[in-house]
Amino acid sequence: MVYIPEGDFLSRIGPTEFFKDLEKYASPNAMQEWKKLMDAVLPLSAAAMALPPLSVRGDLGVLSTAAARYAPSLLKSFIQMGPQGAIGATKLLRPFSEIIDSLELKDPFIRNWVDLLAFLLAGVKSNGILSAEMIYMFAEWYKPGCSLDYPVHGSGAIVDALIKGMQKFGGRISLRSHVEKIVVENGRAIGVKLRSGQFVRAKKAVVSNASMWDTLGLLPEDVIPKSYSDRVKRTPQCESFMHLHLGFDAEGVREDLGIHHIVVNDWERGVDADQNVVLLSVPSVLSPDLAPPGKHVLHAYAPGTEPYELWDGLDRRSPEYKTLKLERSEVMWRAVERVLGPGF
Numbered sequence: 001m002v003y004i005p006e007g008d009f010l011s012r013i014g015p016t017e018f019f020k021d022l023e024k025y026a027s028p029n030a031m032q033e034w035k036k037l038m039d040a041v042l043p044l045s046a047a048a049m050a051l052p053p054l055s056v057r058g059d060l061g062v063l064s065t066a067a068a069r070y071a072p073s074l075l076k077s078f079i080q081m082g083p084q085g086a087i088g089a090t091k092l093l094r095p096f097s098e099i100i101d102s103l104e105l106k107d108p109f110i111r112n113w114v115d116l117l118a119f120l121l122a123g124v125k126s127n128g129i130l131s132a133e134m135i136y137m138f139a140e141w142y143k144p145g146c147s148l149d150y151p152v153h154g155s156g157a158i159v160d161a162l163i164k165g166m167q168k169f170g171g172r173i174s175l176r177s178h179v180e181k182i183v184v185e186n187g188r189a190i191g192v193k194l195r196s197g198q199f200v201r202a203k204k205a206v207v208s209n210a211s212m213w214d215t216l217g218l219l220p221e222d223v224i225p226k227s228y229s230d231r232v233k234r235t236p237q238c239e240s241f242m243h244l245h246l247g248f249d250a251e252g253v254r255e256d257l258g259i260h261h262i263v264v265n266d267w268e269r270g271v272d273a274d275q276n277v278v279l280l281s282v283p284s285v286l287s288p289d290l291a292p293p294g295k296h297v298l299h300a301y302a303p304g305t306e307p308y309e310l311w312d313g314l315d316r317r318s319p320e321y322k323t324l325k326l327e328r329s330e331v332m333w334r335a336v337e338r339v340l341g342p343g344f
Contacts, residue, residue, distance in 0.1 A: 003263040003338055006109070010258070013141050013148060026109035033105045037114075038142065040103055044092065044131075045139030096134040097127035112267045119271040120262070120279075123238060123304050150259060154283050154290045174200075182206055182218045192218075213237070239274065240308040244300040244332040250284075251294065253340065259285045263335040274305045275328070278335035300332045 002011045006025045012018060022031045091099060100114060114134075115125040121137055122129045140146060151157045163173060178195040189206040193199050208215040212232050216224065261280040269276050280300040284291040291297045306328065314321045 001258055001261045001339070003261065003335075005264065005267055011262075013146050018142070022109070027107060030107040030109050033103075033107045033110045036103055037100070037105060037110070038138070040099065041131075041135045041138055042142075044135050092130065092132035092135065094131055095127050096129050096131045097125075099131055100126060108267070112271075116262070116264065116271050116277075119277070119303070123272075125270070125272055150283070150286050152287060154287050179218060181220075182208070182215075184220055184223045187223065211237075238304045240306040240311070241304055242302040242306045242328060242332065244298075244329060244336070246298040246300070246336065247291065248296055248298065248340075249294065250291075250296050253296065257282060257285055257296075257340075259283060261335075261339045263338055265331070272305060274307055275302070275331045277303060277305065278332050279303055280335060280339055298336065300336055302332065 002009055004025075009021050009025060011021065018034070019031055022034055096114070096118060100111065105111060111126075117137070118124060118126045118129045118134060122133060126134070166173065177198075179192045180195045181193050182189050183191050183193055183199065189202065191199055191201040192206060208218070210218070212235070216229060216232050221229075259282055261282075263278040263280070264271065265276050266273075271277050278300055280298060282296055282298050284296045310324065310328070311321075314324065
């Protein structure tokens, strides 16, 4: 369900369902603009789908991550698209807002909705996301016969499957093994040293899924090019997330509750403004085993819009912290009440 200033509606997927929502909550002009957008971007989807999302980037590094490795599939997609489509595919590495502007889309609902989709996909509005990412999503979301999947037994089942796959091929997982530093010899990372003093040697490479700022701190300073170090330090971090986890009685909750919910309080402030967008999930609706019988679990969160400077330096045991926590979490409680009903 989507809860926006214009009203509440079930956001449906598929090529025609969204037109029904536009007809009710937007304007006839919005329907025309949405069709214009789909007609422009879906022909580009062949090129977008030819590349794995992780290989797409907005700089010359795309030549190494995408162009060279996936050249055959790209060439095939260009042939399918024809000369005009192949030329248009150059837009894939540009911000999606440029496509919106080039089509002269003016309807506020359409522009707000596209910003919301971009924000949900990548945490930025349409002027900050690559067109390839958005077009990939559009091609999946609005194609005939499409459906949304959710893992049986919840997202934890995905983690369990990854662990099983890693162990199947000889991998080993070490918990509570804090990495103190990445060990580099002759310009190559050869392993990691743990806080316990243990050294773990890498067979091929060291892969870090820590942030680039944290990874930088794990590497010896003398092996990092200054240009790279400076670029990492200049890169701004996104704002923080705020989470609310609840368990509640299922009795009295409407049967069509649904699993995912999006609350937007004010379009004018922008979807990336703090205290404005709240996302909620009730996974026990689809996987009852995630909660005790007769109960539901709910996760609500502010998606990377909470200013960390409000919290920086506060003692979590202090009255100031507890007061701020109550104040800043109120927006999530209001969203929960909007989803579950007044008086929750």
